[in-house]
Amino acid sequence: xxxxxxxxxxxxxxxxxxxxxxxxxxxxxxxxxxxxxxxxxxxxxxxxxxxxxxxxxxxxxxxxxxxxxxxxxxxxxxxxxxxxxxxxxxxxxxxxxxxxxxxxxxxxxxxxxxxxxxxxxxxxxxxxxxxxxxxxxxxxxxxxxxxxxxxxxxxxxxxxxxxxxxxxxxxxxxxxxxxxxxxxxxxxxxxxxxxxxxxxxxxxxxxxxxxxxxxxxxxxxxxxxxxxxxxxxxxxxxxxxxxxxxxxxxxxxxxxxxxxxxxxxxxxxxxxxxxxxxxxxxxxxxxxxxxxxxxxxxxxxxxxxxxxxxxxxxxxxxxxxxxxxxxxxxxxxxxxxxxxxxxxxxxxxxxxxxxxxxxxxxxxxxxxxxxxxxxxxxxxxxxxxxxxxxxxxxxxxxxxxxxxxxxxxxxxxx
Numbered sequence: 001x002x003x004x005x006x007x008x009x010x011x012x013x014x015x016x017x018x019x020x021x022x023x024x025x026x027x028x029x030x031x032x033x034x035x036x037x038x039x040x041x042x043x044x045x046x047x048x049x050x051x052x053x054x055x056x057x058x059x060x061x062x063x064x065x066x067x068x069x070x071x072x073x074x075x076x077x078x079x080x081x082x083x084x085x086x087x088x089x090x091x092x093x094x095x096x097x098x099x100x101x102x103x104x105x106x107x108x109x110x111x112x113x114x115x116x117x118x119x120x121x122x123x124x125x126x127x128x129x130x131x132x133x134x135x136x137x138x139x140x141x142x143x144x145x146x147x148x149x150x151x152x153x154x155x156x157x158x159x160x161x162x163x164x165x166x167x168x169x170x171x172x173x174x175x176x177x178x179x180x181x182x183x184x185x186x187x188x189x190x191x192x193x194x195x196x197x198x199x200x201x202x203x204x205x206x207x208x209x210x211x212x213x214x215x216x217x218x219x220x221x222x223x224x225x226x227x228x229x230x231x232x233x234x235x236x237x238x239x240x241x242x243x244x245x246x247x248x249x250x251x252x253x254x255x256x257x258x259x260x261x262x263x264x265x266x267x268x269x270x271x272x273x274x275x276x277x278x279x280x281x282x283x284x285x286x287x288x289x290x291x292x293x294x295x296x297x298x299x300x301x302x303x304x305x306x307x308x309x310x311x312x313x314x315x316x317x318x319x320x321x322x323x324x325x326x327x328x329x330x331x332x333x334x335x336x337x338x339x340x341x342x343x344x345x346x347x348x349x350x351x352x353x354x355x356x357x358x359x360x361x362x363x364x365x366x367x368x369x370x371x372x373x374x375x376x377x378x379x380x381x382x383x384x385x386x387x388x389x390x391x392x393x394x395x396x397x398x399x400x401x402x403x404x405x406x407x408x409x410x411x412x413x414x
Contacts, residue, residue, distance in 0.1 A: 023327025028064030035061030073238025198233025206298035215287025234305030260318030267310030
């Protein structure tokens with residue numbers, strides 16, 4: 001712990017493993033598989049009578065994505081925050097970007113090509129060179145024509161990649177603004193800037209939706225509001241939670257436990273409000289044509305990000321809690337190892353298998369598809385993790401060991 005002005009102590013470790021993060025990521029992906037199994041059997045989420053089961057499942061697809069973004073900001077921001085607080089040289093941009101490429105791109109590129117081949121040969125889908133090129137360069141969400149052409153879940157990978165590109169530049173801008181500030185001033189600036197960007201995201205989303213006159217397709221929705229300028233604040237909420245963990249040593253154990261309880265309670269209330277908003281949105285939705293739906297479209301993701309950030313804060317404040325220990329357990333960690341591959345391939349597996357269960361009653365059909373889809377995608381995930389993902393992770397680990405470990409260059413190469 002490094003002592004700073006005003007009696008503050010700052011944990012200057014550059015890499016800290018948060019076991020609960022593995023379990024949260026695995027649980028989020030499991031919920032997304034459940035959601036997509038439901039969509040394949042019951043694709044129409046707008047309905048004539050109130051049925052809370054449907055909007056709840058819809059939120060099970062939205063909230064885990066928000067958790068992904070919050071966790072990314074939480075896990076990746078620590079080296080940059082440490083440099084900002086200590087007024088020292090920022091981590092190497094090149095090392096950070098290379099680590100990110102080695103972590104996500106080899107398996108992602110393989111999945112894009114493999115899924116495209118399956119789409120064309122087995123599902124008779126028409127794909128263009130532009131579809132393939134934009135997906136391989138993480139630019140497909142910038143164009144309505146390519147946003148969802150290969151696999152729907154790939155849109156989050158584009159946003160992740162855009163955040164990885166922006167994070168070092170955001171840190172550099174913050175360093176320039178806070179060069180002459182005290183540590184307390186830097187903390188206040190980071191918090192104010194992060195919350196300001198979250199608010200700005202909501203404003204930009206609302207202004208973009210304000211001109212909508214006809215129902216918005218899911219592809220156009222990705223271009224308008226489900227892009228980095230619409231969700232950046234969620235990543236930065238995760239960074240704010242990380243900032244708190246770096247000063248957690250100044251707080252007693254009892255105070256951290258009280259904070260955890262309050263964070264869990266507040267997070268649950270915010271997410272419950274999100275579910276209620278989803279119910280009202282689905283029952284009155286007109287593709288963002290009505291003012292109410294424009295307003296909800298503006299605040300939906302920021303609210304989800306806030307709820308998820310509060311939960312991550314709770315786990316960070318009390319990692320010994322029963323739920324946090326369960327999320328850090330060996331089965332959860334083992335499942336998390338395969339979760340990235342599962343995420344990339346599950347949608348195509350479910351789409352290919354859904355005709356087998358279309359004749360079943362809807363609720364039974366999607367549950368059978370969910371279970372059978374997991375049984376098929378898990379071996380695929382295991383095989384691709386060991387043959388494609390793991391070798392590059394080993395290269396990344398060797399790179400990390402070969403990189404100078406000074407605080408000026410070390411980055412989180414998880």
